[in-house]
Amino acid sequence: MTKVLVLYYSSYGHIETLAQAVADGVRRAGALAVVKRVPELVPESVAEKAGYKLNQPAHIATVAELPEYDAIVIGTPTRFGNMASQVKNFLDQCGGLWFEDKLVGKVGSVFTSTGSQHGGQESTILATHTVLLHLGMVIVGLPYSFKGQLRMDAITGGSPYGASTLADDGSGGDRQPSDNELEGARFQGWHVAHVAAALAASPVGVPQ
Template identity: 45%
Template sequence: MAVKVQIVFHSLYTHVYQLAEAVAEGAKEVAGAEVRLAQVQETLSQEILEKMGAVEAKKSFAHIPIADPQDLADADAILLGAPTRYGAACAQMQAFLDATGGMWVKGALVGKVGSAFTSTASQHGGQETTLVHMHTFFYHQGMVVSGVPYAAQELLNLEEISGGTPYGASTIAGPRGERTPTANELAIARFQGKHVAQLAAKLSA
């Protein structure tokens, strides 16, 4: 039976989008996995996006469809990706999650696998608190929460500055978004995608 994996993300400067693509690559390594990528609705105006210098960056993933909260009920695994805002998920992602109240009432997401990934400007910019913040959504929906086990050897890489936590994949964007995800960070994201898809397949069997 095919396992359905949905990856829902918000990205301004492509950092989270690049992680999402890597997560998708990992999930697709699992036989029979159906992987769907979607981005949450942007809430910032075009004027603000232009002032932030994010317009051109967002064009690179404009082809990714807008996520519909109701589609989550069709997934076996849900991975959420969002940049941090003061140690929690950005408002755009929070707005998306707030629209799932109907599914909470129905218990539509109970038993599904949930996992998260993130991006911060600095090395210690709230990566783990942001991931745990997104985990609370999974707990309230009755989902099975997965992080990244230390079987991912890239988590133990001390040869370079790198994102990546046992709570989920992450990257460091830099204060002006000038740093791009490294090979080490993308490897952790791919591991996460594959690991979550495998868990979902076992639970769906």
Template identity: 50%
Template sequence: MARILVLYYSSYGHVGAMADAVAEGVRDAGGECDIRHVPETAPAEIVESAGFTGMKDHDQIEGPDHLEKYDGIIVGSPTRYGRMTSQMASFWDQTGGLWMKGALVGKVGAAFTSTASQHGGQETTLFSILTNLLHMGCTIVGLDYGFGGQNGVDEVKGGSPYGATTIAGPDGSRQPSQVELDGARYLGRRVAQTSSKLHG
């Protein structure tokens, strides 16, 4: 049984909701899944004034060394100007020791994100996450076109061959749609299936 970590940061809960869906997909494929969030690094006054509430449903990861325990790591972060958040980047900046000993080489990696608009930097944010995973030696799984829900222009929706995505809207009021959650579940299943084949 593949053991998968869903590691995320979320300010307002959109990426947290996607993390839950990714984990559902992992478990549907027979994998074991833990959901953890990275530490909040924004000043307390910013967190309070901006009303950040997005990570209350899951435990915080104890530290980078815990990444070694998993066969696959699926990383989620909202976009900040076309890249992952500083909170997520700060966590990965602490993984040099893991890189030095090749601790994550051969593990399966994937990414998911949220943006305010359809063209808010989803793909560049996914790449900013995937770049870290590639440097760590991970085998990357994307949201392949076996998930047909990401095709078409009949509705506003996320989805990218590089990972699962959702669109929050400019005021954050839009929640992940059924199609977007289905994409996240599909990504979780694919990571679990790939991890089982590589590590089974």
């Protein structure tokens, strides 16, 4: 069975919600979805004061386990148009896997959240793609066959690069992922699982 890791970081729960939707899409494709998160770097006292969601049930992932999966879907909030430092810190520990080509040919995909419509959703995903490409992974996004990203009747996240959500309601208040954004995340998970299954059936080798 195709095995997909949904690996995320979430301060306030928005990415966590999208991660569960991605995992649901993976399961709809008949694959095994494992949801884990990267370690928190912020001291607990600071996180509590900032209102971080600290009761997330997902287990902490390790770098060593990454080669066990056929695909890795990374969820990260945006930090000034780039991935969160917690995610970058985790990926920066993949040097050994890079050296041994352990992730070459695996599927890599990314989803994100921002506080506004133009807060760096696309740049964050593309910046994360750069790391995945250095690791030799095969990038999969959110194709236009998910028609929800073409909607003009409502504010919504989502692009061909990956699913996304807006975390601010425009007045500084909390906004949860919309039904359309969640459906985009499910579609991405479903699509990743199908691509990973196809690649697993014909693994990437080394040219002779």
